[in-house]
Amino acid sequence: MTSSPGPTVTAPALEMRGITKRYPGVIANDRIDLTVRPGEIHALLGENGAGKSTLMNILYGLTRPDEGEILLDGEPITIKGPSDAIARGISMVHQHFMLVPVLNVADNILLGAETMANRVFLDRDEARRRIRELGQRFGFEIDPDETVGRLSVGWQQRVEILKALYREARILVLDEPTAVLTPQETKEIFAVLRRLAAEGHSIIFISHKLYEVLEIADRITVIRRGRVVGERLPAETNEEDLAELMVGREVQLVADRGESHPAGVLLSVESLDVGDDRGREVVHGISFEVRAGEIFGIAGVAGNGQDELVEAITGLRRPAAGRIRLGADDVTMADPRQAHEHGISFVPADRHRFGMVTSFALADNLVLTDYYAPPYARRGVRDDAAIAARAEEAIREFDIRTPSATVTAGTLSGGNQQKMVVAREFDRDLRLLVLDQPTRGLDVGSVEFIHRQTVRKRDAGTAVLLVSAELDEVLELSDRIGVMYRGRMVAILDGPTASREHVGLLMATGGQETSPGAPQGAAVPGSAPGGTRA
Amino acid sequence: MRSRSIALVGLAVVAIIASACSSAATPVPGLKIGLVTDVGTLNDKNFNQYSWEGAQAGATAIGAQAPQSAVSSVSADIAKNIQSFVDQKYDVIVTVGFAAGSDTIKAAKANKGIKFIGVDQSPCLDAAGVEDPTFGCKGDAAALLPNLVGIQWKEQQPGYLAGIVAASISKSGHIAAIGGTAAVPAVPNYMLGYANGAKSVKSTIKVELQYISAAPDKAAFADPAGGTAFAKQLLAKFTDVDVLFQVAGLTGNGVLQAACDAKIYGIGVDVDQFLSTPDTAKCTVVSAEKKLSKNVSDQIQKVKAGTFKAGTAKLDIGSNDVGLSPFHDSASLITPATQKLIDDAVAAMKAGTLKACDENAFGGCNIPK
Amino acid sequence: MLTGLFDIPVLGLVLQLLDFLLNVVTVNGPVILSLATPLALGAMCGVISERSGVVNIGIEGMMLASAFSAWLVASVAAQAFPAEPGFFFGVTPALLIGLAAALATGVAFSLVHAWLSISIRADQIISGTIINIVAFGVTAYLDLLLSRTSQPSGGKFLAFAPPQALLDLPVIGWLFRMVLAQGPITMAAIVIAVVFQVLLFRSRWGLRTRAVGEHPKAAETVGIDVIRLRYQNVLAGGLLAGLAGAWFTIDFGTTFQTGMTNGRGFIALAAMIFGRWHPIGAFGAALLFAASGALGTAIRTTPPPGQLGEILTSIPEQVFSALPYLVTIAVLAGVVGRSVAPAADGQPYEREATH
């Protein structure tokens, strides 16, 4: 309530005061204050995991805060669930759209806020009319009868915004709305948001993209590690300033990585195209090389094709075109087992989904990818003694804190689980080590340990491909850095000399110093207005 | 709390074991009679139920204690249930249904001191006295297994009489019979007799003989809804059929239901269905009966009296063990002329001058191809 | 003229077959509709439950238990309130009480299923299996004990008797006979299928149900109480299964028999799948399955003449009995179109967002 940026001092539409939310071992929100005025686009800026989503889930009633209060138009309110929030005019567009794919646009918008013809039946005609009307008013027309699952992502997002408008939301929260959009779509959405604000809606815009925030926001609140670290007006700041606030200047745990002594090229990726689960191409013609004895880091905002690239290299996903070679071997079409036998080790991003079996013993998890071969098995029979011996060795060597090798892996702490995966994937005869978000969600000690092991592997002559959404991690470890943006490798930089600001800017903009204008290889092809099918 | 619950459990276990041990030997006077049902239930308004009533009546008649029943819920239960009565030193064991035949023979062979009564069974033995796997039945069952009697009936005879009634009361000259399955001889026996009886009255009469299922499965004998549906379908095709004879156990009760719904005459089977299935009594003209209950009771009394005769008891109209039930409310339908046809046929069958069907060596009907 | 066409090789045979099928369906329309009733109601029990995301393989048990309680309660009530059959459907107080008992039983069993699969978040298939086992055990146990003291049943609803003039109308007379000359539960099933189809796609409840079965999280974010809606639907499904059960003992027949549903609950499940989780589709599938049985019967009782008759009678009758099951497998495997369950079907829902 202290700063008064606007021409006239208006009462805040929404105030969140001293919001605190603790999860076991983490404080997601630490006494956060947030004030949003009517007709304001208020950006909430922060890195992944800074606590933005938690704060918004609290506002929307999906999560209960441990402390703090929420004021709407100066009145303290309690929000017990989404229906409370909606009733009070708060709507949210989730990062993962909350749309039912098999229903059409009108039904998705109606859901939960049904316009009724009478006590029983929906009034779809009225709904269609209102949807069209809202679309016209805010600059996009959409066919209410189109099935949502057939819309492009950009249009799905419009449906989400329409949902909020249909509920006559006064406060609209958008969680990373541009993460999956093309530049064109982003522009279009921004136009919509501006019109919304002009009509008096308050918008909370969550993002970690600096240029976007500068372009769209009236005011910017920066959050780091669960705390508000600053509030800025776009006119008073620039990308460098915001980046500094967002990333922080704390002492980093820099691994003593020393100099690399790379040998010849080991992994070579040529013009690789990869599709996602829905068949859309999300990696476009990527080419790069990783040499034995170097760490090649891939920086990029999550969802820019890194996962698919990694899955293609490790055999979990078939590339649509291009070639992957490991030394002299062509491993383009290798399955996971063949990739493994070619000497590719893989620490997956989602260790619970891919990297381990939580209900299995630690020892079994330690041989999850090697279980079938000597010394752990001979002629299809497991050698429990060898497996146990392996477990003892790995526990000792990788400092896995566990009562014994027979406890189920699910009971270990996250750090120890990751050490287990690392032990399995690092400690074998390998040529290429693929690390996807290797330290996500881990405590400081484990992070340090894994970084040190990674450098050791490099120094032993292994090629390391590191993918991380943590820019710091990429910067600390990489000998060379490739930046991925919308499925393309937009730059390959020298690791030790790359600056955080430069890489961050590349991640956020794909190499254009200002906000993107022309399309840069659309992540979603052919997303022209009018609800084009994806 | 914990130790208390453990103590309680312990107590219960001790009580159960103690009770099991103590109850093992309680001497009871008189013959002990047990009955093992076919797969199904006791209250099937049919074989199981009337055999059970027969066992009870027999026990009462000889002053024995009330009999005990063991229902078989799956095929494998039959042998286990028989054995359980054997172990409990029962004196007479009644087993119901053809499916129990093999198990009954085995048990009878192993327990010569116990009398077995096999309802709807005919022990078929080879010369060595074991069940004949080729069904040649060369062995003399009465001599080889003197403690087993199988009861069978000439179902064609009451079927024949039912046919006379049907032809007489039919106005359209088109009647039908619905059987559970041809795979059980009793069913075609009834139905062929029925057809012959009807034709004896009116040679031009049209008789539909239909079977619900190929196998003696649930659809054939334990699916009243399926029976109703089958009959309705038949009646929809042959709209002039006005008498319907059911030979399909519980499924057949659904057939009678369909007859009632269509407001035509129904004829019951095995027992007096006017009494056993009151819901369809109003359209049940008569039933082709075998005196299940009486015959089982008779056999029990024979055991007591020492007149037990082993082998197969092929019961027929000669001893009045098969026949027609009373007409009850439908007596007015039966003209004196019809009654005379019935009486004459009964007399002729008793005299042996009338065969209800083309009989085979075992007293059943040869099924025409 | 038509019969002349039958002499054409192959095509003639096909024409004969069509003629025969048409004949079977026309003649047996009322029976087929009647037989389809428990299948359709059971299938709609499945639809309403699975559309909201709760798998229900306990339909068989729910139907069986309801059939039992309808019969038992009606027969007891008939002694307490003896009455002449009323004008409409031969209704008596006893029958209405029996019907109420059937519905209550259906709801009671579905409450167990709802509690286990929604609140306890147990495996829904295990829960359905429990329903089937317990329903069979309880009814068989009590049926056996009760039969020791035999009592007459409470009677049954009668078929409606539409004016003869209506039935004699050419062509549509057949339709009237099929639809109007039926007991109340069969008629109700038709009405329910239509109403339910309309509601599922045009009402607030229907929209919410479909959303919850597809994407419960999305429904929750727009303020819908997923748990409550699932409870409502599973219980409503219980009502339908109860009605299906009542059909056995107070509409189509009058007596209860151990295990008398005889697998029809599973055919209902098949009808639900074949009908692609649509009420009308399920009803159509139920009709088709009932017709398949009628066809099997017709081939045996009144085979068509000539070569077609020889071909048809040479098919083992068991093929027709197995047809509904085989068709369902084919549909599930995508051989005959594809039928995909609601996306969240079978998945327990946990309310609290964890991040």
Add this chain to the structure above:
Amino acid sequence: MRIDLRVPLARARGLIALPAGAILLAFIVGAVVMLVSSPLVTGHFDPSLPLRTYAAIVEGSLLSVNALVDTVVAATPLILVGLAVGLGFKAGLFNIGGQGQFLMGAVASAAAGAALAHESPIVAITLSVVAGVVAGAAYGFIPGLLKAYTGAHEVVTTIMLNYVGIQVISYLITGPLRAQGASFARSPDVQNAELPAFLNVGTGHEAHIGILVILVVVPAISWLLYRSTTGFEIRTVGANPDAARYAGMQPRRLVILSLTVGGMLAGLAGAIEILGVSGYMPAAYATNVGFDAITVALLGRATPGGIFFSGLLLGALRAGAPLMQVKAGVPVQMIDLLQGIILFFLTADVIVRYVFRVKAARAKLDELQTVTRSYGSGTGKP
């Protein structure tokens, strides 16, 4: 060196506390049902009826050599089919098709037994058992293949195949396999293919050699699951299909394999029942083994050891049922009811925990919960 037994004991208690509690509660509920219905059983209110019932079950299943033999003979198919269901659970599959696979095994061995009735017993028995195993395997293979390549959910396909199986048997036994001369539709006697009895011969409580199979099969399945690499793959697919793919395993192959091996076990059970107990197959062969086996597998938590013991428990209930009927007059369906209630409390374990204050780790059916989750989501392909 002293061995501390406290840890293994505590662990064992944690494992059996919930099943034991569920069984106990089921018996209590069963007792209440019997009490309430006792006027219908004995004609008057009879507070001793539950006690007499349970006493008869115990006597008929435990308290003599005969009783023990009955228990084991009844338990044999339950354990085998229970293993079939349990193996499915381990692979993340809900195999409701034990019933159909059992029946297919039964009819195939009955056919083979009849055809080989006059061969030497060794040949006749071996080939008949093999026929049953192969038929069961084929009937398990079908839903496996459908699941792997079309995504057709095994719960529905196996239920459907159970009913198809009944019709197949009806056709075979009333048609090509029908014994000539028999008064009702049944297959011919298997004669020389009959499994000889080796214990209690002539008492009516013979133990046939088929029950010895358990001594081989239970350890074999245990070995397969826990010692072989294939078993490790099966368990991985069941616990986490994504991790299995990551680890280079082939989920489709494993789905087919698990259901096929399950079919083999169920088919073996069918063969043993026909060759060891009945000696022929009637057209209307009635059995509940497929559904009993689901209880067995769940009660035994899908582990071979657990299935062995829970199979014995249910076998004991089935073996005690005749005496229960004979001595207490309680209908056999009480056993079905008890079984259903056991399953209920096993599933609703919150009740058991509340009543007995059990704090054991929630180890119950958790690992099975992935099974139904694939029901909806799109194709359900592994």
